Amino acid sequence: MWFFLDIFLSVFLFVYCFLHHSEFFSPFLPHTDEDPLQPVTSDETVPVGGTVTLTCRVAESDNSSLQWSNTAQQTLYFGGKRALRDNRIQLYRSLPTELSITIADVQLSDEGEYTCSIFTMPVRTARATVTVLGVPSKPQISGSEDAVMEGETVTLTCTSTGSKPPAKIQWYKGAEELTGEGCRQYVNPLPDGLTYNVSSTLSLTVSSNDDNVPITCAVNHPSLALGDKRSEQALRVLYSPIIQIQPEKGLPREGGKFSLQCLTNGNPEPANYIWERRDGDLPLLAKPDGAVLYFSMLNKSDNGVYVCHADNGIGKSSGEYTLQVQDPTAMSTSSGVDHAVIGGVVAVIVFILLCLLIVFGRYLIRHKGTYLTHEAKGSDDAPDADTAIINAEGGHSGADDKKEYFI
Ligand SMILES: *[C@@H]1O[C@H](CO)[C@@H](O)[C@H](O)[C@H]1NC(C)=O
Numbered sequence: 001m002w003f004f005l006d007i008f009l010s011v012f013l014f015v016y017c018f019l020h021h022s023e024f025f026s027p028f029l030p031h032t033d034e035d036p037l038q039p040v041t042s043d044e045t046v047p048v049g050g051t052v053t054l055t056c057r058v059a060e061s062d063n064s065s066l067q068w069s070n071t072a073q074q075t076l077y078f079g080g081k082r083a084l085r086d087n088r089i090q091l092y093r094s095l096p097t098e099l100s101i102t103i104a105d106v107q108l109s110d111e112g113e114y115t116c117s118i119f120t121m122p123v124r125t126a127r128a129t130v131t132v133l134g135v136p137s138k139p140q141i142s143g144s145e146d147a148v149m150e151g152e153t154v155t156l157t158c159t160s161t162g163s164k165p166p167a168k169i170q171w172y173k174g175a176e177e178l179t180g181e182g183c184r185q186y187v188n189p190l191p192d193g194l195t196y197n198v199s200s201t202l203s204l205t206v207s208s209n210d211d212n213v214p215i216t217c218a219v220n221h222p223s224l225a226l227g228d229k230r231s232e233q234a235l236r237v238l239y240s241p242i243i244q245i246q247p248e249k250g251l252p253r254e255g256g257k258f259s260l261q262c263l264t265n266g267n268p269e270p271a272n273y274i275w276e277r278r279d280g281d282l283p284l285l286a287k288p289d290g291a292v293l294y295f296s297m298l299n300k301s302d303n304g305v306y307v308c309h310a311d312n313g314i315g316k317s318s319g320e321y322t323l324q325v326q327d328p329t330a331m332s333t334s335s336g337v338d339h340a341v342i343g344g345v346v347a348v349i350v351f352i353l354l355c356l357l358i359v360f361g362r363y364l365i366r367h368k369g370t371y372l373t374h375e376a377k378g379s380d381d382a383p384d385a386d387t388a389i390i391n392a393e394g395g396h397s398g399a400d401d402k403k404e405y406f407i
Pocket residue numbers: 061062063
């Protein structure tokens with residue numbers, strides 16, 4: 001029973017202290033009262049090789065001297081006076097209320113706590129922590145020197161050294177970031193004990209579409225203000241040919257020339273092509289020349305399915321084309337130019353018919369009396385009403401012509 005009460009009390013006390021920790025621990029925390037003579041500094045972060053400015057300010061001055069000292073408690077500047085011979089360290093500003101210094105070409109060994117003191121009674125101090133970032137080297141990609149077969153898995157390794165804290169490596173295929181299972185990052189401390197060797201492996205199963213696609217390794221790090229550092233390497237994938245047969249433009253007309261081209265996409269490009277005609281030999285006037293099959297004179301008997309086979313050493317593929325030889329007079333309907341020509345001819349015919357109709361209409365009004373007899377005359381040997389009208393019109397004027405030409 002007492003045991004449980006003990007536990008309850010301990011838990012209560014712990015929770016109480018936790019919730020009111022600031023008041024509870026206040027005697028142990030630094031004073032936050034406004035003391036106008038208390039120097040104020042700020043922590044700084046700087047990449048290796050960079051320049052850092054350390055600023056120490058007091059709200060009011062009693063003309064006591066300000067002083068900066070380094071991580072080894074050596075005085076750097078006392079007021080405006082240099083105390084340590086190091087050309088990297090320069091005075092930036094010295095006022096009764098401020099002492100600022102710069103440290104150029106910062107090294108990893110410059111990291112640590114710097115102290116600003118003001119020689120009041122008693123001496124007041126403030127500390128500034130300088131964090132030095134190790135700058136990662138440009139990443140190096142290895143492992144994709146040789147071309148790989150489609151369907152195989154390629155493993156690439158990207159390494160960057162010298163980062164502190166460890167850098168982050170990202171992989172991209174084209175513009176797409178690759179994440180997940182295939183990517184593994186390893187972090188190893190370097191012998192200097194301060195910086196890291198970061199490497200990442202990428203396992204990727206490649207397809208024919210990946211041939212010549214760039215793989216990018218990007219190193220991200222807070223020290224890289226201008227963006228990440230990258231390296232790129234193109235994948236090389238070997239794959240069987242993919243075949244498409246492209247016929248020559250225009251219709252294959254009997255008696256005319258024609259050609260078929262075997263378009264292949266493969267790595268490497270196929271060196272040899274074989275043309276065949278399904279169910280039979282190639283026609284005598286069809287001559288294969290590498291990727292092209294030439295027909296010097298088409299004949300309807302050439303109709304059939306033509307097959308192109310290609311082998312690039314990785315694999316074999318074939319493509320087919322069904323040839324259908326047209327009449328020598330066949331009009332192509334697939335081309336836009338032909339549509340325009342047909343449209344133009346139709347428009348001219350319609351225009352002529354309209355003109356004839358107007359002329360005939362005027363004629364009709366003037367010769368109303370004779371129309372019936374003329375129409376009857378025209379309709380005798382006309383197959384339809386339109387022809388009858390034209391015949392009737394022509395018949396009238398044609399009567400005199402006949403006299404002129406045939407008598
Ligand atoms: C600080 O020094 C300046 C001149 O050197 C003097 O005018 C000023 O009164 C001094 N201030 C204090 C608080 O001693």
